[in-house]
Amino acid sequence: xxxxxxxxxxxxxxxxxxxxxxxxxxxxxxxxxxxxxxxxxxxxxxxxxxxxxxxxxxxxxxxxxxxxxxxxxxxxxxxxxxxxxxxxxxxxxxxxxxxxxxxxxxxxxxxxxxxxxxxxxxxxxxxxxxxxxxxxxxxxxxxxxxxxxxxxxxxxxxxxxxxxxxxxxxxxxxxxxxxxxxxxxxxxxxxxxxxxxxxxxxxxxxxxx
Amino acid sequence: xxxxxxxxxxxxxxxxxxxxxxxxxxxxxxxxxxxxxxxxxxxxxxxxxxxxxxxxxxxxxxxxxxxxxxxxxxxxxxxxxxxxxxxxxxxxxxxxxxxxxxxxxxxxxxxxxxxxxxxxxxxxxxxxxxxxxxxxxxxxxxxxxxxxxxxxxxxxxxxxxxxxxxxxxxxxxxxxxxxxxxxxxxxxxxxxxxxxxxxxxxxxxxxxx
Numbered sequence: 468x469x470x471x472x473x474x475x476x477x478x479x480x481x482x483x484x485x486x487x488x489x490x491x492x493x494x495x496x497x498x499x500x501x502x503x504x505x506x507x508x509x510x511x512x513x514x515x516x517x518x519x520x521x522x523x524x525x526x527x528x529x530x531x532x533x534x535x536x537x538x539x540x541x542x543x544x545x546x547x548x549x550x551x552x553x554x555x556x557x558x559x560x561x562x563x564x565x566x567x568x569x570x571x572x573x574x575x576x577x578x579x580x581x582x583x584x585x586x587x588x589x590x591x592x593x594x595x596x597x598x599x600x601x602x603x604x605x606x607x608x609x610x611x612x613x614x615x616x617x618x619x620x621x622x623x624x625x626x627x628x629x630x631x632x633x634x635x636x637x638x639x640x641x642x643x644x645x646x647x648x649x650x651x652x653x654x655x656x657x658x659x660x661x662x663x664x665x666x667x668x669x670x671x672x673x674x675x676x
Numbered sequence: 677x678x679x680x681x682x683x684x685x686x687x688x689x690x691x692x693x694x695x696x697x698x699x700x701x702x703x704x705x706x707x708x709x710x711x712x713x714x715x716x717x718x719x720x721x722x723x724x725x726x727x728x729x730x731x732x733x734x735x736x737x738x739x740x741x742x743x744x745x746x747x748x749x750x751x752x753x754x755x756x757x758x759x760x761x762x763x764x765x766x767x768x769x770x771x772x773x774x775x776x777x778x779x780x781x782x783x784x785x786x787x788x789x790x791x792x793x794x795x796x797x798x799x800x801x802x803x804x805x806x807x808x809x810x811x812x813x814x815x816x817x818x819x820x821x822x823x824x825x826x827x828x829x830x831x832x833x834x835x836x837x838x839x840x841x842x843x844x845x846x847x848x849x850x851x852x853x854x855x856x857x858x859x860x861x862x863x864x865x866x867x868x869x870x871x872x873x874x875x876x877x878x879x880x881x882x883x884x885x
């Protein structure tokens with residue numbers, strides 16, 4: 468006998484979680500695909516109020532979903548994002564690349580390793596779904612690359628987190644005049660779990676669970 | 677020329693981040709080791725107000741630090757936590773185990789895979805630093821195991837996140853009459869990034885960066 472009384476059936480936990488989320492959040496201004504992204508981001512963070520901080524360009528979530536269905540690669544900034552992507556949900560065995568891994572430690576760099584890694588993946592970002600869960604500099608560098616003529620990603624999921632550059636890089640993404648589709652969380656909040664949850668929602672393409 | 681003006685030197689970004697955090701947060705009620713955990717949790721989440729939701733038993737952070745110095749294993753509930761642990765900070769090449777990986781998918785289980793995985797690691801939790809960043813059921817199962825006589829971990833970092841069981845499992849951890857040292861974030865908030873940040877702070881053993 469456990470001294471604790473709690474739900475332990477995974478299906479029941481999932482159902483109850485999304486029931487609570489749908490009670491507490493208003494997804495009515497969102498398209499179905501975007502609503503599924505939003506509810507998974509809430510689920511991953513435990514914070515219903517992130518919905519009001521979501522920013523997105525029209526059709527962005529749908530473009531990301533279609534790209535995944537067509538086999539687009541997913542480019543994450545860090546391994547934690549890649550670790551959170553549920554491979555069994557990916558509709559086309561999509562490749563998952565990590566910018567940080569494209570730039571091994573130990574090299575002398577003028578900036579961050581995640582930004583250098585993003586640059587080294589420049590041949591892979593056209594048409595890809597980019598999931599930034601950590602590094603503002605990776606997002607800034609991506610915007611610079613597209614501004615300089617690199618092919619556009621299908622979608623940028625902008626969830627860098629923190630106190631220096633996170634809010635600013637997401638503002639720059641939202642203000643991008645480059646035609647880059649985006650879903651982003653404004654402000655300091657974000658993180659790998661939210662970025663991975665957004666990828667998983669696009670891969671599933673409908674409400675969870 | 678970049679159209680964006682932002683800090684891109686990693687050392688400068690780190691310094692400025694922790695300067696802002698120390699301006700916005702009050703760590704004065706915390707011991708030095710616990711303060712370093714708290715500031716890294718704030719850093720990982722972008723949320724200064726998590727400090728007031730931290731719960732801890734006296735000496736818990738110090739016990740975790742000492743365990744890592746002595747070579748204790750780290751047991752994470754999920755791969756995202758393990759992916760966030762900076763191996764180069766670990767003071768004794770500490771092993772990092774993942775509960776979910778101890779229970780391969782596909783088996784018929786009565787509960788969650790993370791809880792079953794925690795149970796399969798029962799021989800490894802005595803003296804270990806347990807880092808829960810996702811699954812309330814893994815934390816509940818751990819408490820049940822110790823209540824049933826399993827050896828106590830050196831420290832439990834309780835950061836499960838979400839709407840079903842997260843707050844409750846952390847309440848149970850804080851209320852544990854088993855003598856299990858803990859650092860936990862009360863409420864629905866939490867996550868793999870915070871759990872990994874807490875491990876990294878203990879491994880570093882002093883203020884960042």
